[in-house]
Amino acid sequence: MVKLSPSILSADFARLGEQIKRIDEAGAEFIHIDVMDGKFVPNISFAFPIMKALRPITKKIFDVHLMIEEPSRFIDEFIDSGADMITVHYEADRHIDRTINYIKSKGKLAGVAINPGTSTVVLKDILSSLDMVLIMSVNPGFGGQKFIDYSLNKIREIKNMASDIGKEILIQVDGGIDTTNINKVVEAGANVIVAGSAVFNGDKIEENMEALKRGI
Ligand code: DX5
Numbered sequence: 001m002v003k004l005s006p007s008i009l010s011a012d013f014a015r016l017g018e019q020i021k022r023i024d025e026a027g028a029e030f031i032h033i034d035v036m037d038g039k040f041v042p043n044i045s046f047a048f049p050i051m052k053a054l055r056p057i058t059k060k061i062f063d064v065h066l067m068i069e070e071p072s073r074f075i076d077e078f079i080d081s082g083a084d085m086i087t088v089h090y091e092a093d094r095h096i097d098r099t100i101n102y103i104k105s106k107g108k109l110a111g112v113a114i115n116p117g118t119s120t121v122v123l124k125d126i127l128s129s130l131d132m133v134l135i136m137s138v139n140p141g142f143g144g145q146k147f148i149d150y151s152l153n154k155i156r157e158i159k160n161m162a163s164d165i166g167k168e169i170l171i172q173v174d175g176g177i178d179t180t181n182i183n184k185v186v187e188a189g190a191n192v193i194v195a196g197s198a199v200f201n202g203d204k205i206e207e208n209m210e211a212l213k214r215g216i
């Protein structure tokens with residue numbers, strides 16, 4: 001089953017709690033939380049206090065996408081703040097195997113993200129330990145960017161690599177997804193779809209989510 005993970009980066013921050021209730025009720029399986037440090041990506045977003053404040057609002061999975069350097073420094077704090085699944089960037093961590101194992105040892109789901117310019121080949125050896133691979137379909141840092149078409153090949157490659165080792169895995173795609181291309185990423189093999197602007201656009205959360213689901 002394909003799951004939707006709305007990215008709250010595009011939500012109205014003055015009404016964040018209320019907007020999370022709406023995506024929950026409209027059928028979001030995951031809540032995508034984009035954490036940015038101003039170093040790994042050229043933007044800064046939010047982290048622990050906001051996550052803690054939001055945690056009681058929904059039981060849905062907190063899908064935390066860490067766009068930060070050396071994410072291993074903060075895994076415990078993200079877990080304390082309510083993360084259910086933690087995705088770190090391959091490019092940001094020299095000891096990715098250790099970090100994945102640490103996340104899993106704490107009973108949480110572990111994901112690894114790769115930027116558009118990073119080949120799927122780098123994930124070959126760690127694939128068997130992962131719960132999720134995140135294929136970035138824009139250069140991370142901002143919502144509302146244009147989908148990079150060659151990401152479709154990368155989704156197919158991960159799907160094939162996983163089936164070669166007989167592994168069921170979550171394949172998440174993030175960046176520039178809307179009603180015009182959601183069918184293509186699903187066809188390529190993505191089963192967790194992140195969407196920010198396409199969900200929160202025009203304060204029509206319920207309608208927007210329905211339209212995306214129809215596209216699947
Ligand atoms: C980009 C973030 C995305 C982003 C998606 O750095 O990781 O999650 O918010 O937003 P849209 O769907 O607008 O591209």
Ligand code: ZN
Nearest residue numbers: 007034065174
């Ligand atoms: Zn993201």
